[in-house]
Amino acid sequence: MFRKGRVFLLFLLPGLLLLLIFYVIPLFSGIFYSVTDGSKANAFVGLKNYESLWQNKMFQLGLKNTLELSVISAPILWVASFFLALLLQSISPRGGFFRSSALLPYLAPSSAMLLVWLVLFDYGGPLNRVADALGLQRVMWLESDALRVPIIVMFIWKNLGFCMVIFLAALQTVPQSLYEYATLEGGGFFVKAFRVALPHILPTAFLVFVLAWINTFKIFKEVYIIAGSYPDRSVYTLQHYMNNMFSRLDYQMVTAAAYSFAVIVLVLFAMLFLLQRRAAQ
Amino acid sequence: MKKRHILLRLILTLLALLILLPLVLTAVYSFCAPTEIKAFMQTRNQYGTALMELKLRPNLFSLDQYWRVLIQDTSLLRYYFNSIGYTAATLLGQIVIIPMLAYALSRFEFRGRDVISFAVIVLLLLPFQVTMVPTVLTLRRLGLMDTMWAIILPSLTSPFYVFLLRQSMLGIPGELFEAAQIDGAGPARCYVHIALPVSRAMIGAAVALSFADCWNMVEQPLVFLPNRTDLHPLSVVFNQLSQESTGVEFAGAVLYLLPALLIYLFFQDDIMTGIALSEMK
Incomplete structure (x- = not known):
């Protein structure tokens, strides 16, 4: 630790200034927009903007879809990457091919992958061909409610490897003797997973869950590249609503929506954090 | 077995x-x-x-x-070069600013350090839907909307990478720095000769992950460059390509995937070790 002198300013200032200018200061000054009416006089209207925002049908829809897509995809991502990491760990040091292939999609830009997904999920495409062969009904993946499925698949495909690699790194710290003990006691795969491995790597498991959850808020990307700015109601996200308000220069609604969402997200993470604390004890 | x-x-x-x-x-x-x-x-x-x-x-x-x-019709290439420009500028800026900020926040003791570190974590948790709003307010105030700077400047202090690098620099044993100080090295020399080399794997991992973010961006151009579609990166243009087939879209996709693949191959080991090193708490 360096304690004396002002050298730290040299290292701190460039980054700190950018953080202050682009995030912190406007985050506070923006509150002003959300409590005024946007007219020339900029009259103070209190929480009126928030009221009309929360009554807005499109905001409700966007918020609901964004949260629903997160609640569905984050746990799937978390569980799948945990199990894959366990399986991969059990055959280590082999499994390098799987590890590399699983991580590759994280770097592959989803926009460039769009074309092939459109083919795979087409009504007459390979996926429905399999459905046909199994004697199942074909599904219109790219329309209406079913659109959520390809979007979640694309999202999981992209993020699975990254989460798995974080788990894998943590699993390497679990002493082999603990597994051996569990085997002696007659514990199967699930006992080893949830009674031995998971408690040992709890902070990492929590971190992966939070990262997965943060990433699910970016699911707009997948929706946009498939369905554009005006998608089906089932996948209309909060980002769509806000982009729309931005293009109308409605800064009152945009800021009110941002602060509402910020409060929801931070409360959510605070609850998760407390839960993790309790679990750790 | x-x-x-x-x-x-x-x-x-x-x-x-x-x-x-x-x-x-x-x-x-x-x-x-x-x-x-x-x-x-x-x-x-x-x-x-x-x-x-x-x-x-x-x-x-x-x-x-x-x-x-x-060769024949280079209209796609222009967007391709936009992508290259944004990614190169962002990565270059980040690689200068972020390790410095992380160094200041991890190896110096000064008033306000913990507040800044906490603010970084809060910003890291806030989704893009929230942070884009203050950013737009600043960009408008500075007259930078619809310019290339609107994409580059806000991402130079991406909180996730500040967090990752700070974690990895916190993990460097203090004895290394003390030994260097006894030999007469100041904070700047310690940065160049200890902090940077020891965090090399983590910096490599951060470069690769940040590359993936930049190369894949969709939200930023839509919000920050609403009237200048000619400045958009290729990642936003793909969904227009898919609407009407021109027959060349798959080559475009491969050309867009290729740099990501190269980055992945080059930094793959760094991603693995970087993640393993970062004993996250």
Whole structure:
């Protein structure tokens, strides 16, 4: 630790200034927009903007879809990457091919992958061909409610490897003797997973869950590249609503929506954090 | 025991191939003649009993798509160069600013350090839907909306990478710095000769992950460059490409995937070790 002198300013200032200018200061000054009416006089209207925002049908829809897509995809991502990491760990040091292939999609830009997904999920495409062969009904993946499925698949495909690699790194710290003990006691795969491995790597498991959850808020990307700015109601996200308000220069609604969402997200993470604390004890 | 391993390895290998399938198909389709792809893509969205052809190889191997994208009609290339410009500028700026900020926040003691570190974590948790709003307010105030700076400047202090690097620098043993100080090295020399080299793997991992973010951006151009679609990166343009097949889109996709693939191959080990090093708390 360096304690004396002002050298730290040299290292701190460039980054700190950018953080202050682009995030912190406007985050506070923006509150002003959300409590005024946007007219020339900029009259103070209190929480009126928030009221009309929360009554807005499109905001409700966007918020609901964004949260629903997160609640569905984050746990799937978390569980799948945990199990894959366990399986991969059990055959280590082999499994390098799987590890590399699983991580590759994280770097592959989803926009460039769009074309092939459109083919795979087409009504007459390979996926429905399999459905046909199994004697199942074909599904219109790219329309209406079913659109959520390809979007979640694309999202999981992209993020699975990254989460798995974080788990894998943590699993390497679990002493082999603990597994051996569990085997002696007659514990199967699930006992080893949830009674031995998971408690040992709890902070990492929590971190992966939070990262997965943060990433699910970016699911707009997948929706946009498939369905554009005006998608089906089932996948209309909060980002769509806000982009729309931005293009109308409605800064009152945009800021009110941002602060509402910020409060929801931070409360959510605070609850998760407390839960993790309790679990750790 | 041995037998189960072989079965498990077989399953994981199959799963790896399944994960790679969309990438492989994109590459295969890029070697089809443009007319072939055009005809193939026109059989999409047919809701009768007809199935799309199950195309696993080009009828006739052809480099015509690449010829057209790279030489004949360079309209796509312009967006490609936009992507390269944004990514290069962002990464260069980040690699200067972020390790410095992380160094200041991890190896110095000064008032306000913990507040800044906490603010970084809060910003890291806030989704783009929230942070984009203050950013737009500043960009408008500075007159930077609809310019290239709007994309580059706000991402220079990406909180996730500040957090990652701070974690890894916190993990460097204090004795290293004390020994250097006894030899007469000041904070700046310690930065160049200890902090940077020891965090090399983490910096490599951060570069790779940040590259993936930049190369794949969709939200930022839509919000920060609403009236200058000519400044958009290729990642936003793809969904217009898919609406009407021009027959060259798969070559475009491969050209967009290629740099990501190279970055992945180059930084793969760094990602693995970087993540393993970062004992996250």
